Amino acid sequence: MDKVIESSEIRKLFKNGDQILTGGFGLSGTPLTIIDELLETDIKDLTVVSNNLGDLGQGLHKLFMQGKIKKAIGSFFSINREAVIAWSKGELEIDLLPQGTLAEAIRCGGAGIGGFYTKTAVGTELAEGKEERVIDGERYIFEKAIKGDVAIIKAAKADRLGNLVYHTTARNFNPMMATAGNIVIAEVDEIVEVGELDPEYIVTPHAYVDYVIQSKYSKVGSEYVESR
């Protein structure tokens, strides 16, 4: 079995209104090639689940500027000025979650758990409208799990079956998102043959991954450069 496909083939995997889990923290661990492919499609009204909306002119910021994003679920959008303006005009819906709640909600989504109780955000504006419960004398709020129609993630290496290993802090949300997407597409720096990755060090087992594509970007100094 070989899950490696050409990057342009992934365009047909998305549809209007999809909820797309997108890995990355800042640009670290963001599937830039997959996002570029999305820019070439006509799909719209997307809900994007991601810690933030890319960086100026890069990653999800491009998708947002093309008007494809209807709603964003994440923890930090403040530095994206255009998103802040769109939100204040009512053109972009935003669900703001504490970063740990976001991560855990996606983990639950992929693990067959409907939701969880957390102490984070109790008594704050972000707890408004959420069920509260006292457990062993402490206040908790209920947070629902998050799943996606498609998860787009970035890893360092994949074998042809879709086993994945990551690079340093580019791991971030990617392993959870790999578990919580109905369709999972992994963009990687390097593709190797089955057997070349040490099973002891595989972070995401192939069971979660549907497609693998080769990233077109490489790291040059302090930038990601399109190189392939």
Place this chain on the structure above:
Amino acid sequence: MLSQDKRLVIAKRIAEELKEGQIVNLGIGIPTLVSEYLDDKEVFLQTENGLLGMGPPPTEENLDIELINAGKEPVTYLKSASFFNSADSFGLIRGGHVDVAVLGILQVDIKGEIANWAVPDQPILGVGGAMDLVTGAKKVIVAATLFAKDGTSKLVKELTYKTSGIRKVDLFVSDYAVFTFTDEGVKVLEMMEDITLDELSKKVGFNLEYAAEFNSSK
């Protein structure tokens, strides 16, 4: 003092609070500066985007833009380091496995409840890991100059900015004094400036008291 000097004084004082072997999360701003004053003390720095064992900023040759801290600045990692995903990283935080979180604040009230994520009258679209850290770290130390640019005290009777959670912080290190928070509320633990308790009370706008363990030698 110049504002940068004040920030360094605060960072240096906080570094003294940290103990050998502790797992510590440093927030953005003054907290980040704390790492410059650790000297030979072995403290393990955690960053919520998935690294325990953060090292100093990289040189140009070993810069790796995928290896960043929670402030999205490039970092390095130590030999003892480990990488993990964001869910595990916040499990570490919420689960009480981080010994100390050092956080910046906009306000802290006299009971120790803080506001550090939302500036009033501006669209609030970012919270990051602030609320998880306040909630979960074993000890929370907050760092800030005591007065905002407009002269208002950041130590307040009641928060006027949005709260970050119901958890009370343990220590507030400012440029004027170090404050502790107990069941009886805020107390002055030590002075950082040559100032009397009366003068400090006048400046913040309400009466302050010394803590039982007030250290006058500082």
